Amino acid sequence: MNIEKLYGLYGESMYRYLSVKLGSALDAEDVLQQVLCRLVRYPLKIRLVRNPRAYVFRMARNEANRFLRSRLRAGHEAGSISEIAAAIEQTISGPDEGSTRHISEALAKIPAEQREVIVLKVFEGLTFREIAGMRGESQNTVASRYRYGLEKLRQVMENRA
Amino acid sequence: MNKDDDGESLLGRFSARPVPPEIRKRVLHRARLKAAGERLFTPSFRLLFIVLLLLGALSVLVDWPLTSRQQKTLEAVLNWAPDIRPSPGEEMDSRFAELLAEFPDLEALPRKWLIWGLGYGEEEGLSRPISLNDIREKIHDY
Numbered sequence: 390m391n392i393e394k395l396y397g398l399y400g401e402s403m404y405r406y407l408s409v410k411l412g413s414a415l416d417a418e419d420v421l422q423q424v425l426c427r428l429v430r431y432p433l434k435i436r437l438v439r440n441p442r443a444y445v446f447r448m449a450r451n452e453a454n455r456f457l458r459s460r461l462r463a464g465h466e467a468g469s470i471s472e473i474a475a476a477i478e479q480t481i482s483g484p485d486e487g488s489t490r491h492i493s494e495a496l497a498k499i500p501a502e503q504r505e506v507i508v509l510k511v512f513e514g515l516t517f518r519e520i521a522g523m524r525g526e527s528q529n530t531v532a533s534r535y536r537y538g539l540e541k542l543r544q545v546m547e548n549r550a
Numbered sequence: 551m552n553k554d555d556d557g558e559s560l561l562g563r564f565s566a567r568p569v570p571p572e573i574r575k576r577v578l579h580r581a582r583l584k585a586a587g588e589r590l591f592t593p594s595f596r597l598l599f600i601v602l603l604l605l606g607a608l609s610v611l612v613d614w615p616l617t618s619r620q621q622k623t624l625e626a627v628l629n630w631a632p633d634i635r636p637s638p639g640e641e642m643d644s645r646f647a648e649l650l651a652e653f654p655d656l657e658a659l660p661r662k663w664l665i666w667g668l669g670y671g672e673e674e675g676l677s678r679p680i681s682l683n684d685i686r687e688k689i690h691d692y
Contacts, residue, residue: 392578392581393578396574396578400574400577401566401568404569404573404577405566414573418573418576418577418580421577421581422577422580422581423584425577425578426581426584426585430585430588430592479567480567481564481567482564482565482567483563484563488563489564492560492564507561511558511562511564512564513566539558539561542560542561543560546560
Protein backbone atom coordinates (compact mmCIF):
# COMPACT_ATOMS: atom_id res chain seq x y z
CA MET A 390 0.00 0.00 0.00
CA ASN A 391 1.49 3.35 -0.99
CA ILE A 392 1.52 6.62 0.94
CA GLU A 393 -1.27 8.25 -1.11
CA LYS A 394 -3.62 5.34 -0.54
CA LEU A 395 -2.84 5.26 3.18
CA TYR A 396 -3.49 8.97 3.45
CA GLY A 397 -6.75 8.58 1.52
CA LEU A 398 -7.95 5.90 3.92
CA TYR A 399 -6.73 7.18 7.27
CA GLY A 400 -4.85 10.43 6.76
CA GLU A 401 -7.54 12.96 7.64
CA SER A 402 -8.76 11.02 10.68
CA MET A 403 -5.24 10.61 11.95
CA TYR A 404 -4.46 14.26 11.37
CA ARG A 405 -7.45 15.39 13.42
CA TYR A 406 -6.73 12.87 16.15
CA LEU A 407 -3.07 13.89 16.34
CA SER A 408 -3.94 17.61 16.34
CA VAL A 409 -6.13 17.10 19.39
CA LYS A 410 -3.69 14.78 21.14
CA LEU A 411 -0.68 17.01 20.59
CA GLY A 412 -2.52 20.33 20.81
CA SER A 413 -0.78 21.55 17.68
CA ALA A 414 -1.61 21.26 13.99
CA LEU A 415 2.05 21.64 13.00
CA ASP A 416 3.19 18.87 15.31
CA ALA A 417 0.34 16.74 13.99
CA GLU A 418 1.73 17.14 10.47
CA ASP A 419 5.19 16.07 11.62
CA VAL A 420 3.93 13.04 13.45
CA LEU A 421 1.52 12.08 10.67
CA GLN A 422 4.24 11.99 8.05
CA GLN A 423 6.31 9.88 10.43
CA VAL A 424 3.41 7.45 10.86
CA LEU A 425 2.87 7.21 7.11
CA CYS A 426 6.55 6.42 6.61
CA ARG A 427 6.40 3.70 9.22
CA LEU A 428 3.32 2.19 7.65
CA VAL A 429 4.98 2.15 4.25
CA ARG A 430 8.14 0.66 5.71
CA TYR A 431 6.27 -2.38 7.05
CA PRO A 432 3.59 -2.91 4.37
CA LEU A 433 2.94 -6.54 5.23
CA LYS A 434 1.82 -5.86 8.78
CA ILE A 435 -1.16 -3.75 7.79
CA ARG A 436 -2.35 -6.55 5.51
CA LEU A 437 -2.04 -9.16 8.20
CA VAL A 438 -3.71 -7.39 11.12
CA ARG A 439 -7.37 -8.11 11.77
CA ASN A 440 -8.35 -4.49 12.10
CA PRO A 441 -6.18 -2.16 10.00
CA ARG A 442 -7.86 1.00 11.30
CA ALA A 443 -7.16 0.12 14.94
CA TYR A 444 -3.59 -0.78 13.96
CA VAL A 445 -3.05 2.52 12.14
CA PHE A 446 -4.43 4.55 15.04
CA ARG A 447 -2.36 2.56 17.52
CA MET A 448 0.72 3.41 15.51
CA ALA A 449 -0.30 7.08 15.43
CA ARG A 450 -0.84 7.06 19.19
CA ASN A 451 2.55 5.43 19.84
CA GLU A 452 4.28 7.90 17.55
CA ALA A 453 2.50 10.83 19.23
CA ASN A 454 3.53 9.57 22.69
CA ARG A 455 7.11 9.23 21.48
CA PHE A 456 6.98 12.76 20.15
CA LEU A 457 5.57 14.11 23.44
CA ARG A 458 8.25 12.29 25.46
CA SER A 459 11.02 13.73 23.30
CA ARG A 460 9.51 17.20 23.73
CA LEU A 461 9.38 16.78 27.48
CA ARG A 462 13.00 15.62 27.52
CA ALA A 463 13.92 18.74 25.55
CA GLY A 464 12.28 20.84 28.25
CA HIS A 465 9.06 21.74 26.40
CA GLU A 466 5.85 21.53 28.33
CA ALA A 467 2.83 19.55 27.17
CA GLY A 468 0.12 21.42 25.26
CA SER A 469 -1.90 23.83 27.41
CA ILE A 470 -5.70 23.70 27.66
CA SER A 471 -6.02 26.71 25.38
CA GLU A 472 -3.75 25.10 22.75
CA ILE A 473 -5.72 21.87 22.89
CA ALA A 474 -9.00 23.80 22.67
CA ALA A 475 -7.73 25.66 19.60
CA ALA A 476 -6.64 22.39 18.01
CA ILE A 477 -10.04 20.80 18.65
CA GLU A 478 -11.79 23.85 17.23
CA GLN A 479 -9.77 23.45 14.03
CA THR A 480 -10.82 19.83 13.62
CA ILE A 481 -14.58 19.99 14.25
CA SER A 482 -17.40 22.00 12.81
CA GLY A 483 -20.72 22.79 14.44
CA PRO A 484 -23.88 24.83 13.95
CA ASP A 485 -22.01 28.07 14.63
CA GLU A 486 -18.57 29.33 15.62
CA GLY A 487 -19.56 30.13 19.20
CA SER A 488 -20.87 26.69 20.03
CA THR A 489 -17.87 25.07 18.33
CA ARG A 490 -15.56 27.15 20.50
CA HIS A 491 -17.49 26.30 23.66
CA ILE A 492 -17.51 22.57 23.06
CA SER A 493 -13.82 22.68 22.12
CA GLU A 494 -12.95 24.45 25.36
CA ALA A 495 -15.04 22.00 27.34
CA LEU A 496 -13.39 19.00 25.66
CA ALA A 497 -9.96 20.48 26.37
CA LYS A 498 -10.78 20.61 30.08
CA ILE A 499 -11.67 16.94 30.55
CA PRO A 500 -8.94 14.34 31.24
CA ALA A 501 -6.85 13.51 28.18
CA GLU A 502 -7.69 9.78 28.17
CA GLN A 503 -11.42 10.46 28.26
CA ARG A 504 -11.07 13.15 25.62
CA GLU A 505 -9.17 10.77 23.37
CA VAL A 506 -11.90 8.13 23.57
CA ILE A 507 -14.66 10.67 22.94
CA VAL A 508 -12.89 12.22 19.96
CA LEU A 509 -12.21 8.84 18.39
CA LYS A 510 -15.72 7.53 19.02
CA VAL A 511 -17.78 10.58 18.14
CA PHE A 512 -15.80 12.40 15.49
CA GLU A 513 -13.74 9.63 13.88
CA GLY A 514 -16.35 6.89 14.15
CA LEU A 515 -14.16 4.22 15.72
CA THR A 516 -15.93 1.44 17.61
CA PHE A 517 -15.19 0.68 21.25
CA ARG A 518 -13.53 -2.49 20.05
CA GLU A 519 -11.21 -0.56 17.75
CA ILE A 520 -10.39 1.99 20.42
CA ALA A 521 -9.73 -0.81 22.90
CA GLY A 522 -7.39 -2.50 20.41
CA MET A 523 -5.64 0.75 19.71
CA ARG A 524 -5.17 1.66 23.38
CA GLY A 525 -4.40 -1.87 24.56
CA GLU A 526 -7.30 -1.79 27.01
CA SER A 527 -10.48 -3.80 27.47
CA GLN A 528 -13.68 -2.66 25.79
CA ASN A 529 -15.24 -2.18 29.22
CA THR A 530 -12.47 0.20 30.25
CA VAL A 531 -12.85 2.18 27.05
CA ALA A 532 -16.64 2.32 27.44
CA SER A 533 -16.18 3.56 31.02
CA ARG A 534 -13.78 6.25 29.91
CA TYR A 535 -16.35 7.31 27.34
CA ARG A 536 -19.17 7.48 29.90
CA TYR A 537 -17.07 9.32 32.48
CA GLY A 538 -15.84 11.66 29.75
CA LEU A 539 -19.38 12.54 28.66
CA GLU A 540 -20.39 13.09 32.27
CA LYS A 541 -17.39 15.33 32.85
CA LEU A 542 -18.11 17.21 29.64
CA ARG A 543 -21.67 17.80 30.68
CA GLN A 544 -20.48 19.13 34.06
CA VAL A 545 -18.00 21.47 32.44
CA MET A 546 -20.69 22.80 30.11
CA GLU A 547 -23.12 23.27 33.00
CA ASN A 548 -20.53 25.09 35.13
CA ARG A 549 -19.81 27.34 32.21
CA ALA A 550 -23.50 28.13 31.79
CA MET B 551 -32.94 10.47 28.79
CA ASN B 552 -29.81 9.63 30.83
CA LYS B 553 -26.60 11.62 31.22
CA ASP B 554 -24.79 9.75 28.44
CA ASP B 555 -27.56 10.64 26.03
CA ASP B 556 -27.26 14.26 27.10
CA GLY B 557 -23.57 14.25 26.30
CA GLU B 558 -23.98 12.35 23.05
CA SER B 559 -26.78 14.59 21.83
CA LEU B 560 -24.65 17.58 22.74
CA LEU B 561 -21.75 16.24 20.67
CA GLY B 562 -24.07 15.04 17.92
CA ARG B 563 -24.39 18.60 16.68
CA PHE B 564 -20.72 18.58 15.77
CA SER B 565 -18.84 16.65 13.13
CA ALA B 566 -15.26 16.20 11.93
CA ARG B 567 -14.06 19.04 9.76
CA PRO B 568 -12.42 18.06 6.45
CA VAL B 569 -8.67 18.60 6.41
CA PRO B 570 -7.53 21.38 4.03
CA PRO B 571 -5.98 20.03 0.80
CA GLU B 572 -2.74 21.96 1.34
CA ILE B 573 -2.07 19.90 4.46
CA ARG B 574 -2.55 16.71 2.49
CA LYS B 575 -0.13 18.00 -0.14
CA ARG B 576 2.46 19.02 2.45
CA VAL B 577 2.26 15.82 4.47
CA LEU B 578 2.45 13.58 1.41
CA HIS B 579 5.38 15.49 -0.05
CA ARG B 580 7.39 15.29 3.17
CA ALA B 581 6.42 11.67 3.80
CA ARG B 582 7.51 10.70 0.28
CA LEU B 583 10.89 12.37 0.76
CA LYS B 584 11.38 10.74 4.12
CA ALA B 585 10.28 7.32 2.87
CA ALA B 586 12.72 7.54 -0.05
CA GLY B 587 15.53 8.31 2.39
CA GLU B 588 14.53 5.49 4.68
CA ARG B 589 14.13 2.91 1.95
CA LEU B 590 17.71 1.76 2.41
CA PHE B 591 16.91 0.86 5.97
CA THR B 592 13.96 -1.39 5.24
CA PRO B 593 14.34 -4.96 6.57
CA SER B 594 14.69 -6.45 3.07
CA PHE B 595 17.41 -3.98 2.08
CA ARG B 596 19.18 -4.52 5.38
CA LEU B 597 19.09 -8.29 4.85
CA LEU B 598 20.44 -7.93 1.32
CA PHE B 599 23.23 -5.67 2.57
CA ILE B 600 24.21 -8.15 5.29
CA VAL B 601 24.19 -11.07 2.85
CA LEU B 602 26.38 -9.15 0.39
CA LEU B 603 28.72 -8.14 3.18
CA LEU B 604 29.06 -11.75 4.32
CA LEU B 605 29.67 -12.97 0.79
CA GLY B 606 32.30 -10.28 0.30
CA ALA B 607 34.04 -11.20 3.53
CA LEU B 608 33.87 -14.90 2.64
CA SER B 609 35.42 -14.37 -0.77
CA VAL B 610 38.25 -12.38 0.77
CA LEU B 611 38.93 -14.61 3.75
CA VAL B 612 38.41 -18.10 2.36
CA ASP B 613 41.27 -19.68 0.41
CA TRP B 614 39.19 -21.36 -2.22
CA PRO B 615 40.61 -24.67 -3.49
CA LEU B 616 41.64 -24.78 -7.13
CA THR B 617 38.91 -25.87 -9.44
CA SER B 618 39.56 -28.77 -11.78
CA ARG B 619 39.62 -26.35 -14.72
CA GLN B 620 42.20 -24.17 -13.00
CA GLN B 621 44.31 -27.24 -12.22
CA LYS B 622 44.20 -28.38 -15.83
CA THR B 623 45.24 -24.94 -17.02
CA LEU B 624 48.12 -24.81 -14.59
CA GLU B 625 49.23 -28.32 -15.45
CA ALA B 626 49.21 -27.33 -19.10
CA VAL B 627 51.54 -24.42 -18.28
CA LEU B 628 53.82 -26.56 -16.15
CA ASN B 629 53.92 -29.50 -18.53
CA TRP B 630 54.72 -27.19 -21.34
CA ALA B 631 57.55 -25.37 -19.57
CA PRO B 632 60.17 -28.20 -19.46
CA ASP B 633 59.92 -28.60 -23.22
CA ILE B 634 61.06 -25.09 -23.79
CA ARG B 635 63.86 -25.03 -21.24
CA PRO B 636 66.62 -26.03 -23.71
CA SER B 637 65.29 -23.75 -26.44
CA PRO B 638 66.99 -20.47 -27.29
CA GLY B 639 65.57 -17.35 -25.72
CA GLU B 640 63.82 -16.10 -28.79
CA GLU B 641 62.16 -19.33 -29.55
CA MET B 642 61.06 -19.64 -25.96
CA ASP B 643 59.64 -16.16 -26.05
CA SER B 644 57.67 -16.85 -29.19
CA ARG B 645 56.36 -20.07 -27.76
CA PHE B 646 55.64 -18.25 -24.58
CA ALA B 647 53.64 -15.80 -26.64
CA GLU B 648 51.67 -18.73 -27.98
CA LEU B 649 51.05 -19.80 -24.46
CA LEU B 650 49.85 -16.33 -23.64
CA ALA B 651 47.52 -16.44 -26.60
CA GLU B 652 46.15 -19.68 -25.29
CA PHE B 653 45.81 -18.30 -21.80
CA PRO B 654 45.19 -14.61 -22.29
CA ASP B 655 44.70 -14.10 -18.59
CA LEU B 656 48.06 -15.56 -17.66
CA GLU B 657 49.21 -12.24 -16.33
CA ALA B 658 46.33 -12.29 -13.95
CA LEU B 659 46.98 -15.80 -12.73
CA PRO B 660 45.85 -16.04 -9.13
CA ARG B 661 48.76 -15.87 -6.75
CA LYS B 662 47.81 -19.12 -5.14
CA TRP B 663 48.45 -20.85 -8.50
CA LEU B 664 51.95 -19.50 -8.54
CA ILE B 665 52.53 -20.37 -4.92
CA TRP B 666 51.15 -23.84 -5.38
CA GLY B 667 52.40 -24.70 -8.83
CA LEU B 668 55.48 -22.62 -9.54
CA GLY B 669 57.04 -22.69 -6.12
CA TYR B 670 56.64 -19.04 -5.21
CA GLY B 671 57.21 -18.47 -1.54
CA GLU B 672 54.08 -17.21 0.10
CA GLU B 673 55.82 -14.10 1.40
CA GLU B 674 57.33 -13.38 -1.98
CA GLY B 675 54.00 -13.81 -3.64
CA LEU B 676 52.23 -11.46 -1.33
CA SER B 677 54.86 -8.78 -0.87
CA ARG B 678 54.51 -7.31 -4.39
CA PRO B 679 52.42 -7.77 -7.52
CA ILE B 680 53.58 -10.66 -9.65
CA SER B 681 54.56 -9.53 -13.10
CA LEU B 682 54.67 -11.43 -16.36
CA ASN B 683 58.45 -11.49 -16.12
CA ASP B 684 58.24 -13.24 -12.78
CA ILE B 685 56.14 -15.95 -14.37
CA ARG B 686 58.52 -16.16 -17.29
CA GLU B 687 61.50 -16.58 -14.96
CA LYS B 688 59.75 -19.18 -12.94
CA ILE B 689 58.89 -21.16 -16.01
CA HIS B 690 62.60 -20.96 -17.02
CA ASP B 691 63.62 -22.23 -13.63
CA TYR B 692 61.10 -24.99 -13.60
